[in-house]
Amino acid sequence: MILVLFGLVAVLSHLSSTTLEYSRYNPEWNGTSRLFQDMIERDALMITRFHELPAGGDSLLLVLAPGEEFAPDEIGLLRSFLEGGNTIVLVSDQERENLLISGLGSTIRIHHANLTSIDRYYDHPSSVLAFPAGQDPLGAGISRIVLNNPSYLEGGEPVFASSILSWVDADGDSRLSREETLQRFTVIAADRVGDGVLYVIADPSIFINGMREIGMDEGNYALARQIISARPRFIVEQGHSRTAHAPEAIRVVNLVRESTITKMAVITLIFLAGSILVIKRREET
Amino acid sequence: MRRIPALLASGILILACLLLIGLQAGSPLLYSPLSDPGGGDHANPAAFERVRGDRAAQLLPLISDLLDSPGSLVLNIRSGDFEYAARDLQEYRQVSRNLDSLVINLDMTEGEITEFRKANQQNLAILTELFNGTGRWNELQTLEIRYRDSGDSQMLTTITYEGEALRRRIQDLYRDYLEQDQVMRGTGEKFGLDTTGYAQSVVDFREIVSRIDRDQHEKMTTLQTTVTPGTRPYRLTLGIERQRVSYLDTVNLEGLLWEHRKDHPDEVDLFIDSRKVASIPTKPDGSFSYSHLVEHDRAGTHTVFAAYSGSVFSEIRTFFVETSGTSLELNPPSLHDRRVGFEGVLLAGSTPVRFAPIEILAEGKRAGMAHTGEDGTFSADVKLSPGNHKVNAFFSADTFPLIFSESATFEIFVPEPSPGIAGEDGLLANPLYAAILAASLCASGVGAFLYLRRQRPEIPLPSPVFHLPGENAAKDSDDEDLRLSDDGGPVAGVVPSAGETYAGDTELVGDLSCLFSALRLAVGRRLTLLYPLSLTPRELCAMCRELPIRAAVCRFAKSYERAQYSGVSVPDNERDMIAGAARSAMEGLGGIDH
Amino acid sequence: MMKKHLAISALAGWVLLVTGFMILARTLDLEIFFVLWLIGILVIVELVSDHAATPRYLRFQRLVIASGVILFGAIVARKILEILAR
Numbered sequence: 035m036i037l038v039l040f041g042l043v044a045v046l047s048h049l050s051s052t053t054l055e056y057s058r059y060n061p062e063w064n065g066t067s068r069l070f071q072d073m074i075e076r077d078a079l080m081i082t083r084f085h086e087l088p089a090g091g092d093s094l095l096l097v098l099a100p101g102e103e104f105a106p107d108e109i110g111l112l113r114s115f116l117e118g119g120n121t122i123v124l125v126s127d128q129e130r131e132n133l134l135i136s137g138l139g140s141t142i143r144i145h146h147a148n149l150t151s152i153d154r155y156y157d158h159p160s161s162v163l164a165f166p167a168g169q170d171p172l173g174a175g176i177s178r179i180v181l182n183n184p185s186y187l188e189g190g191e192p193v194f195a196s197s198i199l200s201w202v203d204a205d206g207d208s209r210l211s212r213e214e215t216l217q218r219f220t221v222i223a224a225d226r227v228g229d230g231v232l233y234v235i236a237d238p239s240i241f242i243n244g245m246r247e248i249g250m251d252e253g254n255y256a257l258a259r260q261i262i263s264a265r266p267r268f269i270v271e272q273g274h275s276r277t278a279h280a281p282e283a284i285r286v287v288n289l290v291r292e293s294t295i296t297k298m299a300v301i302t303l304i305f306l307a308g309s310i311l312v313i314k315r316r317e318e319t
Numbered sequence: 320m321r322r323i324p325a326l327l328a329s330g331i332l333i334l335a336c337l338l339l340i341g342l343q344a345g346s347p348l349l350y351s352p353l354s355d356p357g358g359g360d361h362a363n364p365a366a367f368e369r370v371r372g373d374r375a376a377q378l379l380p381l382i383s384d385l386l387d388s389p390g391s392l393v394l395n396i397r398s399g400d401f402e403y404a405a406r407d408l409q410e411y412r413q414v415s416r417n418l419d420s421l422v423i424n425l426d427m428t429e430g431e432i433t434e435f436r437k438a439n440q441q442n443l444a445i446l447t448e449l450f451n452g453t454g455r456w457n458e459l460q461t462l463e464i465r466y467r468d469s470g471d472s473q474m475l476t477t478i479t480y481e482g483e484a485l486r487r488r489i490q491d492l493y494r495d496y497l498e499q500d501q502v503m504r505g506t507g508e509k510f511g512l513d514t515t516g517y518a519q520s521v522v523d524f525r526e527i528v529s530r531i532d533r534d535q536h537e538k539m540t541t542l543q544t545t546v547t548p549g550t551r552p553y554r555l556t557l558g559i560e561r562q563r564v565s566y567l568d569t570v571n572l573e574g575l576l577w578e579h580r581k582d583h584p585d586e587v588d589l590f591i592d593s594r595k596v597a598s599i600p601t602k603p604d605g606s607f608s609y610s611h612l613v614e615h616d617r618a619g620t621h622t623v624f625a626a627y628s629g630s631v632f633s634e635i636r637t638f639f640v641e642t643s644g645t646s647l648e649l650n651p652p653s654l655h656d657r658r659v660g661f662e663g664v665l666l667a668g669s670t671p672v673r674f675a676p677i678e679i680l681a682e683g684k685r686a687g688m689a690h691t692g693e694d695g696t697f698s699a700d701v702k703l704s705p706g707n708h709k710v711n712a713f714f715s716a717d718t719f720p721l722i723f724s725e726s727a728t729f730e731i732f733v734p735e736p737s738p739g740i741a742g743e744d745g746l747l748a749n750p751l752y753a754a755i756l757a758a759s760l761c762a763s764g765v766g767a768f769l770y771l772r773r774q775r776p777e778i779p780l781p782s783p784v785f786h787l788p789g790e791n792a793a794k795d796s797d798d799e800d801l802r803l804s805d806d807g808g809p810v811a812g813v814v815p816s817a818g819e820t821y822a823g824d825t826e827l828v829g830d831l832s833c834l835f836s837a838l839r840l841a842v843g844r845r846l847t848l849l850y851p852l853s854l855t856p857r858e859l860c861a862m863c864r865e866l867p868i869r870a871a872v873c874r875f876a877k878s879y880e881r882a883q884y885s886g887v888s889v890p891d892n893e894r895d896m897i898a899g900a901a902r903s904a905m906e907g908l909g910g911i912d913h
Numbered sequence: 914m915m916k917k918h919l920a921i922s923a924l925a926g927w928v929l930l931v932t933g934f935m936i937l938a939r940t941l942d943l944e945i946f947f948v949l950w951l952i953g954i955l956v957i958v959e960l961v962s963d964h965a966a967t968p969r970y971l972r973f974q975r976l977v978i979a980s981g982v983i984l985f986g987a988i989v990a991r992k993i994l995e996i997l998a999r
Contacts (some may be wrong), residue, residue, distance in 0.1 A: 055360060063363050152378065152425050156367035173417035182361040198510060199378060209683055239361035248364065345942035365939055756990045763986020767979035
């Protein structure tokens with residue numbers, strides 16, 4: 035009986051999860067399930083199309099790890115949203131997003147590169163530390179964040195930057211070679227567009243489950259919290275983002291799992307089974 | 320009936336499980352963070368260890384220290400505080416060593432930091448020599464005063480010559496020190512560090528050099544005025560054939576000792592950089608020659624002079640050693656049995672470089688060492704960890720007037736050694752491995768055998784609460800047997816002994832059980848049973864099915880059971896019948912026995 | 914009958930515990946799992962069988978354990994070789 039229960043739980047959790055990178059249904063180290071748990075607790079609004087963007091200037095839109103390009107009309111919608119006094123946080127390390135950024139009227143550019151540093155959290159070249167630069171409220175109270183294979187940014191106001199002991203490891207030998215120079219690199223930049231602010235974060239990996247487990251005192255978790263609660267309304271883009279990627283079956287299972295009716299049904303069932311057991315015991319004695 | 324499908328299903332499941340496990344037996348590690356390192360976007364942080372200590376935070380203060388140290392050291396040398404200078408030098412050396420180990424720890428053996436480190440090492444060498452040189456210079460100053468006071472013009476000349484060599488050396492040092500300036504100050508400014516201390520050290524250094532220049536010039540002029548060649552009985556000249564030489568060139572020194580006695584060969588001492596290198600016998604005409612091979616001489620100006628019997632000096636000559644470039648050729652490395660063979664040759668122009676240390680680097684870290692031979696070739700056998708390696712050779716040219724050189728880089732793949740136990744050739748080829756395997760398997764086999772054959776410790780049987788008659792019978796069963804079969808008395812031998820202990824109604828039951836015990840014992844002996852005492856009447860009957868007395872035994876067993884367990888007293892006729900059955904069974908047994 | 918069921922559920926519980934800890938440590942290693950299973954079954958068989966008598970369903974278990982011990986020897990040999998080859 036207990037074994038069967040075990041098996042059922044295992045099968046259910048297997049069916050409702052995936053191993054796709056960045057997916058919100060991926061509870062492994064490379065998923066974003068825990069970030070989305072936080073977002074759902076904060077009553078985040080999930081949108082798949084930009085027509086659904088609310089009017090008013092009090093929202094923050096998070097575009098986390100887009101998997102595909104944005105259409106021109108979408109960029110237009112986003113731009114008017116941004117200029118209306120809202121905030122957009124774009125998290126990507128792909129140069130493809132430069133089209134979107136320039137379409138939004140910002141001068142920030144993403145450079146896809148193998149940024150590494152001596153200032154590391156883990157003993158691995160991918161684990162680069164970044165420190166606040168400038169006085170932006172997004173970096174307030176955070177001493178440092180841990181990146182994971184970051185790219186770097188140019189333009190805009192630096193919000194977080196790597197230390198001076200950082201370099202772009204062009205030849206991939208993870209060592210400082212003769213041609214590679216030490217330099218400070220911006221990894222989070224801000225730019226004012228109209229009345230709104232665009233933030234670009236050059237490393238989506240800082241929000242994966244594995245990076246969050248680094249500890250509550252570390253900046254990654256604080257940064258996520260800061261983004262979620264920066265503006266009164268928090269919106270998460272789910273049309274392009276790789277966090278929404280999942281096989282259809284998993285989506286259905288999760289939809290069922292998350293809906294209130296099924297939760298109530300499960301609770302009722304559990305109580306029913308319990309009471310039947312108790313009654314049977316009574317009859318036996 | 321319902322069990323068969325269940326058995327079948329579980330059997331299939333077990334087989335499937337064993338099959339699945341068997342498929343994995345080759346690599347028993349099913350999952351670990353190391354096997355899931357992540358893709359291009361990110362690496363799995365669970366697979367890494369935290370950085371121990373804040374190594375990066377040490378780097379900048381260290382560089383700052385290294386920029387400051389020369390300042391106070393040179394200042395102390397300049398002001399003649401040699402005690403403080405010695406302490407400064409000690410600290411400077413320590414900090415430099417810290418930087419060396421940190422650079423290796425941080426895997427920064429190339430690039431800007433390394434440029435800085437090399438410049439700093441040069442500086443350390445330069446300042447150490449400056450410290451020693453100025454120390455000697457000060458000694459010469461005191462000696463000069465003493466010799467001048469005592470009027471010892473020979474010694475005065477010696478130390479003046481030594482001072483001249485020292486002056487040139489310190490000038491060279493200053494030139495070298497200036498060469499490091501750009502790297503040192505550039506790095507410091509890049510990291511936003513204060514470089515004024517370092518700049519001050521350059522100024523102080525120049526001050527030292529010009530002071531020594533001034534003093535030496537003074538001494539040379541006084542020497543020329545006090546010691547005039549004309550007053551000397553002997554004169555010594557020295558000439559150098561080539562002024563500019565490079566690695567493995569010979570410096571030919573030729574000289575002439577004037578007015579020496581023909582019958583008596585003299586010896587002339589030759590000094591290079593104030594160090595005596597040879598004593599050369601003069602030829603009959605007073606000439607002498609010496610060839611100096613430039614091998615471990617540093618690049619720069621070197622001074623030469625000759626002296627005869629400590630009193631006659633030649634003029635000071637100089638030669639200049641030029642640095643020459645080197646080329647380090649490395650043949651494609653050969654792989655044999657997890658070791659990588661490196662071969663190559665080190666040339667300076669077209670001259671082979673002899674006895675030079677060659678470092679073999681894998682990923683920029685030292686993996687092995689080799690020395691070049693007479694012909695400049697070297698070979699090394701280096702053990703590398705499995706995997707891909709970028710290897711090259713490096714010649715650092717520490718004590719040579721040569722420029723360091725690096726060979727081309729080769730990629731080499733060292734295959735994973737075949738672990739595993741499934742009889743690979745490499746495994747069984749090595750007798751040690753085979754022996755370990757065999758020993759381990761034998762030990763485990765013995766362990767398994769011992770486990771199967773293990774006797775559990777015997778627990779003594781609990782002593783009986785009361786004494787059963789059957790056990791009495793068991794003790795003297797031999798005579799009992801005889802008596803039973805001999806006189807045919809049914810219970811004659813046993814009943815009295817039982818009768819003594821039990822009285823009344825139990826006597827009959829005792830009778831019967833005695834009979835049963837005796838019979839059981841007899842049958843047990845006949846069938847050589849191990850534990851006859853554990854048999855029940857029915858089992859006894861079943862045991863006897865091969866024997867002719869089966870009928871009698873079974874009849875006895877049946878009636879015995881009825882009599883024993885029915886709970887009612889046994890009628891006399893039945894008792895007789897039981898006794899008769901027992902007797903006939905005993906007779907049957909006895910007949911065969913005897 | 915009770916004893917038999919108790920033994921089986923104890924073994925199952927032990928194995929599940931080991932699996933659970935392996936998942937928590939994020940390392941699934943069949944070798945470690947096998948050794949821990951062997952220890953578990955050894956202890957349980959010893960506890961279940963009396964001094965005087967061994968239940969019939971445990972006769973077969975002794976053979977299983979014996980082969981397990983041999984396999985354990987093989988694993989130890991393999992580990993030693995791995996360390997030596999390093």
